Amino acid sequence: MKNNIKKIAVLTSGGDAPGMNAAIRSVVRSCAFYKIECVGVYRGYQGMIEGDFKQMDARSVGNIINKGGTILKSARSDEFRTKEGRLKAFHQLKMEGVDAFVVIGGDGSFTGAMIFNEEYDFPVIGIPGTIDNDIYGTNYTLGYDTALNTVVEVIDKIRDTASSHNRLFFVEVMGRDVGHIALNAGVGAGAEEILIPEENIGVDRLIESLRKSKKSGKSSSIVVIAEGDKTGKNVFELAEYVEEHFPFYEVRVSVLGHMQRGGSPSCFDRVLASRMGVKAVETLLEGKSNLMVGVTDNKMLLTELDKAIKGKSKINKELLRVSDIMTI
Numbered sequence: 001m002k003n004n005i006k007k008i009a010v011l012t013s014g015g016d017a018p019g020m021n022a023a024i025r026s027v028v029r030s031c032a033f034y035k036i037e038c039v040g041v042y043r044g045y046q047g048m049i050e051g052d053f054k055q056m057d058a059r060s061v062g063n064i065i066n067k068g069g070t071i072l073k074s075a076r077s078d079e080f081r082t083k084e085g086r087l088k089a090f091h092q093l094k095m096e097g098v099d100a101f102v103v104i105g106g107d108g109s110f111t112g113a114m115i116f117n118e119e120y121d122f123p124v125i126g127i128p129g130t131i132d133n134d135i136y137g138t139n140y141t142l143g144y145d146t147a148l149n150t151v152v153e154v155i156d157k158i159r160d161t162a163s164s165h166n167r168l169f170f171v172e173v174m175g176r177d178v179g180h181i182a183l184n185a186g187v188g189a190g191a192e193e194i195l196i197p198e199e200n201i202g203v204d205r206l207i208e209s210l211r212k213s214k215k216s217g218k219s220s221s222i223v224v225i226a227e228g229d230k231t232g233k234n235v236f237e238l239a240e241y242v243e244e245h246f247p248f249y250e251v252r253v254s255v256l257g258h259m260q261r262g263g264s265p266s267c268f269d270r271v272l273a274s275r276m277g278v279k280a281v282e283t284l285l286e287g288k289s290n291l292m293v294g295v296t297d298n299k300m301l302l303t304e305l306d307k308a309i310k311g312k313s314k315i316n317k318e319l320l321r322v323s324d325i326m327t328i
C-alpha cells in the first residue's frame with residue numbers, strides 16, 4: 001500500500017444510528033492491524049473544531065460491538081458550516097498529527113467532509129450511518145436493518161391490541177424523504193396499507209382499500225405511514241378523516257419516533273459495520289480519498305462523495321406489488 005498516512009481520525013456525525021459503535025471498532029482495529037495510529041473525535045465536527053480527541057487502540061473499543069448509539073457522541077455543528085470553523089478544525093487535526101479522517105454519518109456529514117477535502121486537500125472517507133437508508137451508492141446504510149427489526153417488533157405488539165379491540169392503527173415511522181423503513185417494515189409486519197413519500201396513493205384509495213379489507217372479513221387493520229407521506233394530511237388528521245368513514249373501527253395513532261434509532265445493532269448491521277470500517281481504512285491506505293464505502297450486491301464498493309450526496313436512493317417498487325397481493 002502506497003501512502004503517507006500514519007494517523008487516522010474517526011468521528012460520528014449527524015443523527016446516531018445502531019451500528020456506529022461497531023464501525024468505530026472496525027476503523028480502530030483496522031488501524032491497529034496496519035500499525036497506524038487512530039484517534040477518536042468526540043461530538044462530530046464540533047469536537048474536531050475544539051480538538052476533542054482521544055487516542056484509541058484495539059483495546060479501547062472492547063465490548064462496544066453490541067451497543068447502540070455512539071461512544072464518541074454525535075453532534076450537529078453550525079460552526080463547521082463556516083470557513084472559519086473548518087480552518088480551526090484543520091489546525092486541530094494538524095496539531096494532533098492526523099493525516100486523514102473517516103466520518104460515519106449521513107449526507108450532511110459527507111457534504112462537510114467533501115468541502116473540507118476541497119479546501120485542505122485532506123483525505124476523507126465516509127461510512128453511511130443513518131437508519132433511513134437514504135444514501136445513494138449502497139444497498140444498506142448502518143442502522144437501517146436494526147431499525148426495521150425494531151419497527152416490526154413494535155408493530156407485532158400493536159397488532160395484539162388492534163385485533164383484540166377491532167382497532168385500526170396508524171403507525172408513523174421515520175422517513176421524511178424516503179419510504180424504505182415504511183415499505184419494508186410494512187411488508188414484514190403485514191400492514192394493510194403502506195404510505196410512503198415516493199407514491200401518493202391518495203386518501204380516497206386508502207379509504208377504498210380499508211373498506212375492501214373490512215368486507216373481506218378483517219376486524220382490525222394496521223396502516224404504516226412514513227413521516228413524509230404525500231397525502232397532505234398528518235397522521236392525526238388522517239386518522240380523524242378515516243374514523244369519520246369507519247365508525248365500526250376505533251382508530252388509534254402510534255408515532256414511533258426516536259425509539260427507532262435505539263437498541264443493540266442487528267447481526268446484519270454489525271457485520272456491515274465491520275466490513276465498512278476495514279474498507280474505509282484500506283481505501284485511505286491505498287491513497288484514495290473523497291469516497292464513500294458502500295455495499296452493492298454484497299460487494300464492498302466505493303462511490304464518490306459527491307455522487308453519494310446528490311444521487312437518489314430508490315425504493316424497491318416490487319414490494320408495493322407484494323404488499324398489494326398480501327392484503328387481498
Ligand code: ATP
Pocket residue numbers: 013014015016045046075076077078079080081082105106107108109110111112113115130
Ligand atoms: P442525518 O442523516 O442523521 O441527518 P447527516 O450527516 O445528514 O445525518 P446533518 O445534520 O445534515 O446530518 O450534518 C451533520 C453535520 O455535518 C452538520 O452539523 C455540519 O456540521 C456538517 N455539515 C452539513 N452540511 C454541511 C455543509 N454544507 N458544509 C459544511 N458542513 C456541513
